[in-house]
Amino acid sequence: MKTLASGPLPSPQQLRYLVTLGEFGHFGRAAEACAVTQSTLSAGIIALERQLDAPLLERRGAKRPIFTPLGLDILREARHALAALASVTEAAAAARAPLSGPLRLGVIPTIGPFLLPRLMPALRENFPRLKLWLREDLTDRLLDSLAAGKLDLLLLALPVGTAADIDTLAIAEDPFLAALPLNHPLASLPRIPSTALGGESLLLLEDGHCLRDHALSACGLPGASAGEGFSATSLHTLVQMVAGNLGMTLLPRLAVDGGVLSGADVCLRPIDGDRPSRTIGLAWRGRSVRAGEFKGLAPVIAAALRPAP
Known part of the structure; x- marks a missing residue:
């Protein structure tokens, strides 16, 4: 089984696709919120699954995305990761000019x-x-x-x-x-x-x-x-x-x-x-x-x- 240490880390865009899908519960609306096509969003999540070597969504013909138990765990961690990335730019902005x-x-x-x-x-x-x-x-x-x-x-x-x-x-x-x-x-x-x-x-x-x-x-x-x-x-x-x-x-x-x-x-x-x-x-x-x-x-x-x- 692959590990993150043996390959590249997930990109912020992949995590954003996953988090937005979790928020909207709908591929089309999630893609619209990310300003991409539905196929681009789906491809990004499939690439993330391959990268992690783990299924994040159930694929049995469901009309709406159903997260696997691991997928729900990864979704929670993805939210924290995006928030941490946002804090990097926040720190720089706060240092330059507070409350601006x-x-x-x-x-x-x-x-x-x-x-x-x-x-x-x-x-x-x-x-x-x-x-x-x-x-x-x-x-x-x-x-x-x-x-x-x-x-x-x-x-x-x-x-x-x-x-x-x-x-x-x-x-x-x-x-x-x-x-x-x-x-x-x-x-x-x-x-x-x-x-x-x-x-x-x-x-x-x-x-x-x-x-x-x-x-x-x-x-x-x-x-x-x-x-x-x-x-x-x-x-x-x-x-x-x-x-x-x-x-x-x-x-x-x-x-x-x-x-x-x-x-x-x-x-x-x-x-x-x-x-x-x-x-x-x-x-x-x-x-x-x-x-x-x-x-x-x-x-x-x-x-x-x-x-x-």
């Missing part, structure tokens, strides 16, 4: 639309040579892109579970508020007792949005589910459901300050208790040579997160 040039930032949907309008002007003012590329997505997919070297930094809600080789920095607390229909019995109270939430029909974001779990955990309601089976894909939709008298929900102060209630007939009340909130922070690959730069962004982000006067 491209920075690929991932942000979750319950933060991006409400913070970025305030944050972007501050970043341009403080770091005029920084070229920021943004991607909005759910936490799990952002973490996958970070691990694969497709993103440099994430702005999201902490904690992020047990993601391996990820460093995080908490920046600020974002309190939760109760949003209720105008005719809701609790709307007459100046503050909503957290104990009263357990018996209410809560409207929540659908599974996959970390805000769902963070809100329920912060308010001491683990395991609660969406009222009457309803859920939404955005905070704006949740607000309209509340305005439609379908139930109440929990909103982060950041979204309220960002105008999520604009035009909606909704009653907003603070929640009594231990000031339930989510933690907003940054996440990057462990041992990144740009960790110092990322930490340098924290004060600017914290200032943008402060509630409007």
Whole structure:
């Protein structure tokens, strides 16, 4: 059996083909993402298999790629290898001019639309040579892109579970508020007792949005589910459901300050208790040579997160 020591190492392009195929689960879409033909991508992966003298994909007429157990192991290592290669150029760029040039930032949907309008002007003012590329997505997919070297930094809600080789920095607390229909019995109270939430029909974001779990955990309601089976894909939709008298929900102060209630007939009340909130922070690959730069962004982000006067 051949070993890597007896032949050339896999090329970055071969690893990129493999990682992109793992991400898209489709040869055509993976080839399009790599800006090559499908036959070129397939040939590159076959060449990698021959080089490793090991099958990475099952080939029994399946319409979608199925990775062998070894293929899944190689896929994971390929992600780490590409991230390590990316850190080489990052180190050189950071040494030349900190916080300048491209920075690929991932942000979750319950933060991006409400913070970025305030944050972007501050970043341009403080770091005029920084070229920021943004991607909005759910936490799990952002973490996958970070691990694969497709993103440099994430702005999201902490904690992020047990993601391996990820460093995080908490920046600020974002309190939760109760949003209720105008005719809701609790709307007459100046503050909503957290104990009263357990018996209410809560409207929540659908599974996959970390805000769902963070809100329920912060308010001491683990395991609660969406009222009457309803859920939404955005905070704006949740607000309209509340305005439609379908139930109440929990909103982060950041979204309220960002105008999520604009035009909606909704009653907003603070929640009594231990000031339930989510933690907003940054996440990057462990041992990144740009960790110092990322930490340098924290004060600017914290200032943008402060509630409007």
